[in-house]
Amino acid sequence: MCLLHLPGRNGGINIKFNQFKMMFLAQLKLTLREKQAWFWGIFFPVILMVIFMVIFSGNSDEEFKTEVAVVDPSPNPASEMMLSQISELPVFEVKSGKPVTRDKAEEWVKNQKVDAAIILPESAEASSVILVVNKENEQGAAAQAVSGILNKFVQQANLLAAGAAPKYNLQYESITSGTNELDYTDFLLTGMIALSIAQGGMFGMVDMVEMRRKGLIKRLRMTPANMGIFGLSDMVMRLLFSIVQIILLSLIGVLVFGANLYINPLTLIIVFLIGALSFNSLGYFFSSFSKTTEAYMGVANICSFLMMFLSGVFFPIETMPEWIQPISAVLPLTYFADGLRESMVYETGLATASLWAGIAVMVIWGAVTFLLGSVLYKRKAIAADR
Amino acid sequence: MTVLEVRNLQKSFGSIKAVQDISFSVHAGEVFTIIGPNGAGKTTTLEMIEGLVSPDNGVIHFGELDWNKHAVSIKKKIGVQPQSSAMFDLLTPEENLNLFASFYDHARPAEEILEIVNLTDHRKNHVKKLSGGQRQRLAIGLALISDPEIIFLDEPTTGLDPQARRNIWDIILHLKELGKTTILTTHYMEEAEKLSDRVCIVDQGNIITLDTPSALIEKLTNEREIRLSFLDGEKAAEDADGFSKELPSVSKTEREGAALKIWASKPEETLLDLFKFTKEKSYGVEQVSIREMSLEDVFIAFTGKEWRD
Ligand SMILES: Nc1ncnc2c1ncn2[C@@H]1O[C@H](COP(=O)(O)OP(=O)(O)O)[C@@H](O)[C@H]1O
Ligand SMILES: [Mg+2]
Numbered sequence: 151m152c153l154l155h156l157p158g159r160n161g162g163i164n165i166k167f168n169q170f171k172m173m174f175l176a177q178l179k180l181t182l183r184e185k186q187a188w189f190w191g192i193f194f195p196v197i198l199m200v201i202f203m204v205i206f207s208g209n210s211d212e213e214f215k216t217e218v219a220v221v222d223p224s225p226n227p228a229s230e231m232m233l234s235q236i237s238e239l240p241v242f243e244v245k246s247g248k249p250v251t252r253d254k255a256e257e258w259v260k261n262q263k264v265d266a267a268i269i270l271p272e273s274a275e276a277s278s279v280i281l282v283v284n285k286e287n288e289q290g291a292a293a294q295a296v297s298g299i300l301n302k303f304v305q306q307a308n309l310l311a312a313g314a315a316p317k318y319n320l321q322y323e324s325i326t327s328g329t330n331e332l333d334y335t336d337f338l339l340t341g342m343i344a345l346s347i348a349q350g351g352m353f354g355m356v357d358m359v360e361m362r363r364k365g366l367i368k369r370l371r372m373t374p375a376n377m378g379i380f381g382l383s384d385m386v387m388r389l390l391f392s393i394v395q396i397i398l399l400s401l402i403g404v405l406v407f408g409a410n411l412y413i414n415p416l417t418l419i420i421v422f423l424i425g426a427l428s429f430n431s432l433g434y435f436f437s438s439f440s441k442t443t444e445a446y447m448g449v450a451n452i453c454s455f456l457m458m459f460l461s462g463v464f465f466p467i468e469t470m471p472e473w474i475q476p477i478s479a480v481l482p483l484t485y486f487a488d489g490l491r492e493s494m495v496y497e498t499g500l501a502t503a504s505l506w507a508g509i510a511v512m513v514i515w516g517a518v519t520f521l522l523g524s525v526l527y528k529r530k531a532i533a534a535d536r
Numbered sequence: 537m538t539v540l541e542v543r544n545l546q547k548s549f550g551s552i553k554a555v556q557d558i559s560f561s562v563h564a565g566e567v568f569t570i571i572g573p574n575g576a577g578k579t580t581t582l583e584m585i586e587g588l589v590s591p592d593n594g595v596i597h598f599g600e601l602d603w604n605k606h607a608v609s610i611k612k613k614i615g616v617q618p619q620s621s622a623m624f625d626l627l628t629p630e631e632n633l634n635l636f637a638s639f640y641d642h643a644r645p646a647e648e649i650l651e652i653v654n655l656t657d658h659r660k661n662h663v664k665k666l667s668g669g670q671r672q673r674l675a676i677g678l679a680l681i682s683d684p685e686i687i688f689l690d691e692p693t694t695g696l697d698p699q700a701r702r703n704i705w706d707i708i709l710h711l712k713e714l715g716k717t718t719i720l721t722t723h724y725m726e727e728a729e730k731l732s733d734r735v736c737i738v739d740q741g742n743i744i745t746l747d748t749p750s751a752l753i754e755k756l757t758n759e760r761e762i763r764l765s766f767l768d769g770e771k772a773a774e775d776a777d778g779f780s781k782e783l784p785s786v787s788k789t790e791r792e793g794a795a796l797k798i799w800a801s802k803p804e805e806t807l808l809d810l811f812k813f814t815k816e817k818s819y820g821v822e823q824v825s826i827r828e829m830s831l832e833d834v835f836i837a838f839t840g841k842e843w844r845d
Binding site for chain 2: 165168169171172173176179180183184361364365366368369370371372373374375
């Protein structure tokens with residue numbers, strides 16, 4: 151069968167329009183009445199996004215806050231200056247608010263009361279700062295963070311001491327080099343939108359399997375109903391559902407988590423349409439060879455899981471092991487998420503080569519899976535199609 | 537007038553010969569029933585006629601029309617209730633009917649159909665919540681929405697309770713009054729006898745016989761089964777058994793306790809002789825009956841197989 155073959159076999163324009171209207175209304179009612187669609191299409195992505203946002207973003211300062219002990223063996227101008235700067239650093243919380251003895255500090259480290267102890271230089275000349283961390287969590291995130299921050303801090307202090315202008319600062323580098331800053335909230339929001347639309351396409355076509363299993367597709371073919379119009383109304387319904395997802399997730403992201411969106415509408419529309427259609431094609435392809443809904447859901451789950459974690463939805467691809475990155479580079483979700491970031495956060499215009507490269511990858515996925523699906527459906531074609 | 541003619545239909549699925557050689561024609565306004573056990577090839581035959589399965593061999597003509605050239609015209613002429621009775625479970629009967637109505641340029645109003653299939657009271661309930669019988673009636677309603685000339689009903693009463701089954705019989709009889717042609721499949725002999733103008737018995741993909749129900753039964757031997765049971769117990773039955781065996785028109789007897797079965801080609805004469813005998817012996821007879829022959833016997837006679845619903 152061919153979902154998108156053009157109308158033109160029977161009836162005038164009026165009856166075709168009426169058919170479209172009735173089919174679309176039916177699809178709308180079916181979607182509104184299907185609890186599963188609400189759960190997986192709306193509730194699940196919202197919950198997932200909220201969980202990730204609460205855990206990984208929000209106040210990143212607080213997140214990296216780590217408790218340290220400070221030891222000042224023999225107070226001197228250099229150590230005093232450093233002490234005052236350390237207590238001003240938002241990432242460090244100095245336990246008990248003032249320097250303690252070295253023994254006390256080491257005891258705290260051993261009992262893991264603090265993540266690290268910082269031992270300040272004994273004189274202005276001795277510029278060595280000692281960092282004491284617990285052996286057991288030497289590789290832990292907190293220890294790494296403290297040593298990294300302290301390292302920069304010391305470099306800065308050294309430079310200050312040498313009277314040069316500070317070359318380093320403690321600010322984090324941003325994840326990509328776009329014109330607008332991308333912080334994690336924006337990153338996750340756009341990733342979640344991409345993921346929910348992709349899943350809508352990959353899982354949504356289970357309806358086709360269900361309709362075929364129940365004999366509904368066969369039933370429609372016994373009527374003069376135009377299956378092209380049926381496919382079209384189905385597609386329009388799915389696109390509308392995805393638009394609802396975009397708006398809902400964006401509103402929550404912006405209003406609750408303070409995401410910053412700078413939207414280029416034209417780019418967004420194109421990326422959205424191509425992405426949504428190609429993931430629907432993927433679902434259509436799955437449906438063409440799945441005899442049962444269980445089989446379909448199995449395939450869709452595997453694909454969606456792989457893509458979810460390999461396509462830079464939750465974390466940037468650059469943070470993943472090198473050997474995985476080539477896989478990410480061929481997955482359509484990678485480019486869909488990127489495209490949405492370009493169009494919703496960076497306000498990227500259409501005249502951008504990398505954008506079109508991503509669109510091309512999605513088009514290839516969409517076209518190939520659609521053609522394969524059509525071929526598989528046609529192999530089972532029936533007499534009423536003649 | 538012939539509205540449908542099929543000749544030498546054949547269909548195999550791999551090594552399974554679902555339909556081997558089926559030919560018949562259907563006249564305008566009749567109820568034509570295809571009856572046969574499960575797996576006989578009824579659904580496959582219907583689906584070939586409905587254009588859903590392409591036959592390996594054979595021809596199908598709706599008057600002047602055939603599937604190769606007139607698919608859309610045929611689809612407008614026929615109404616189908618498939619065995620799976622597929623419909624949108626999350627829509628109401630009314631919504632299902634209105635949706636299907638939009639596929640045709642001339643459809644009957646949904647209210648009219650709801651009336652015919654007696655679902656007016658349930659028109660606003662989701663199909664999911666309907667009973668088996670109501671669901672089946674809606675499936676028939678969907679077949680009627682385009683006001684078709686020829687209606688195909690594939691096992692509309694299978695799995696329904698007797699009351700629900702009778703409701704569907706009423707609908708089929710009503711369609712006949714309206715002058716529609718109905719092609720029905722069933723595996724209930726009683727139903728075929730009651731509803732059909734002509735019956736076609738199929739088994740293993742072949743037509744065994746085809747005629748009006750009464751002609752089919754007449755074709756059988758005129759032997760009837762007489763059943764008697766005696767008030768005076770086994771002894772009386774044994775005596776009567778011995779007596780009836782001597783009668784010229786009796787071919788066979790069977791006795792179980794005080795109950796006796798006698799197969800006789802002239803059942804009235806045999807009964808008369810029997811009653812003379814029991815009166816002489818003053819045996820009390822508790823029950824007497826002559827079993828009518830049914831399509832079931834026709835099936836058994838033609839196939840030598842047991843009939844199982
Ligand atoms: N699509 C199919 N694939 C394989 N075998 C089939 C298919 N459809 C029907 N059959 C087989 O063909 C035979 C006839 O089936 P069917 O026409 O459904 O019988 P009925 O309707 O009389 O119960 C059965 O043995 C059935 O298993
Ligand atoms: Mg059947």
